[in-house]
Amino acid sequence: MLIAEHTMTDLYFRTLTSALHDAGVCTPVMVIDRERLDHNIDHLIDVMNRGFDYRIVAKSLPSVPLLQYIMRRTGTSRLMCFHLPFLMHLIEHIPAADILLGKPMPVCAARHFYAWHGQQTSSMCFAPELQLQWLIDSPQRLQQYEQLAQELNVRMRVSLEIDVGLHRGGFQPGEAFIAALEKISRSPWLSLSGLMGYEAHIGKIPALLGGPTAAFNATRQRYAACVQQVRDVLGEAVLKTLCLNTGGSTTYPLYDADSLGIVSEISVGSALLKPTDFDVETLEHHLPAAYIAAPVLKRVQQPEIPEAPRLSRALRAIGLLPKQGCYLYGGNWLASPCYPAEARLSSLLGRSSNQEFYQLPADTRLQQDDYVFFQPTQSEALLLQFGQLAVVEQGRICDWWPVFSYPDTFPQYRLQRARQPQPCASTLMQPD
Structure with a gap:
């Protein structure tokens, strides 16, 4: 089924048409070409073999069997999740996964999660204190999460989002970052699990501003500066235990031996299916799947x-x-x-x-x-x-x-919270 030549496009789609007709498909459907998917996974594995761990971006591949297939082919149990209901869905269906949140969640989302997890049966195999990393992007959010952990009497693993050039938020090397590291090291409720620096801007930097090569080098320098501050504050032994996450579908092929020691883990999702937004020079060797x-x-x-x-x-x-x-x-x-x-x-x-x-x-x-x-x-x-x-x-x-679905317990929990009695306006207006 794998046909890379442009001259074979007509034959390729006529073959797909026959497959759909044979299966009696009569409604719009998303087709996944498993041979092309394997082709793209093989290219990903080539990069991972340079010495990096691989984390699958679940939002870009939102199907449990699809994720499980990629996990088997790549030998990883690491997922990145971006949506609270899908976090619950993943835990229900892939309880052995190691999950890093891909964006900082409002603290009420963490509260929802622990209330949901506490309602699960004793057979729930997922241990948040060992398998879940919450993403923290500011001192304010760090304070909120520590207060919640203390209130719930749970220990939370937190990964610090660092700004390596995208400027979408997160810590930069400096006093605030050092203060966050020190706060986590002193806290009985929090433990530092790693750093996450997303760098999707690299491929979009024009030549006038130095182009992708200059952006990649600057990103690596910013990440290295944060790593050095972790080393200075917490020590080399702690640093070696951390998940140092970066990368993305358009940039993952850029990482080589020069990046080892700065980052340890690369996240990739969409590149394995290569939609048109990812038709870029770094993915020329990938095929639409x-x-x-x-x-x-x-x-x-x-x-x-x-x-x-x-x-x-x-x-x-x-x-x-x-x-x-x-x-x-x-x-x-x-x-x-x-x-x-x-x-x-x-x-x-x-x-x-x-x-x-x-x-x-x-x-x-x-x-x-x-x-x-x-x-x-x-x-x-x-x-x-x-x-x-x-x-x-x-x-x-x-x-x-x-594809992913919302867990049945998620809307029920929201409804239960909505039914809790609220103080009336007249009570709120009464003087102390």
Whole structure:
């Protein structure tokens, strides 16, 4: 099924079409090409073999069977999670995972989590004090988490977010960072689990500002400065136990032996499916591995604008209205049509999430009940719109992988909190 040559694109999508027809697929579906996924995983493993640990970015691959497949192929149990309900979902289904929060959560989210975890049965195998790292980005949040840990009588592992150049928040080397390290080292409720420095800006720095190479070197220097301050405050022995996380899908191939000793772990997610937002120079060796297949509901010859037959003929004559097209089952996705290659959204008829119209080339072989294929712009939002992922291998659908869902206990817990009695306005207005 793995076909890399551009000249084979037509054959590739006709093979996908046959696989979908054979499986009786009649609704829009996200297709995962397992052979292309394996190809991308192999390139990732080549980089990890330089000496780095690998953490899977779960938001970009939001399916438990998909994550489990990648975990087996890469030999990792490390996940990065960005959403409280999905943290619970992961713990329920992959309780052996080591989980790092990918963004700092409001302290009430941590409160929700511990209330939920405390309601689980004694068979729950996940131990937050050993397997979960909360991300802390400021002295204020650090204080909030310490107070919560003391209130709940739990010990929390915290990882400090450091600003290595993206300037989206986090600590920078200096007094505030040192104070945070010292506060954690003194706290009976907190323990330092590592650092996290995200650097998605690297590939977007223009040549005028030094380009990606200069940005990567500056990022590494900022990370190294934070590592040195950890060494100075806590000592080399503590530093060696920490998770020093960085990287991303567009930057992971840049890490080599020169980065060892500064970072120990690299996070990657979207690169394994390569949506169009990740069609960048550093991922030239990767292949797209995810496609939306949308069934063709209606083939239309000489399409017309409603109530305007003469205008429609004139627009077709000058090429502003196509001579033929099709209405799809669904539409309006964050995705670009890729097969048939000349399929284009008709701007005159607009967007539709129900039956979107696409113009087709005059020589197309596309028929009713065939599929128009789209390549997603990103994976994290698109995969969640499809309840089951159709896994294709060797020209057939070999499996169906469900996407993430919200745990049943999560909305129940929110409802229980909402029902707690609240002080009325008259009580709040009474003087002391």
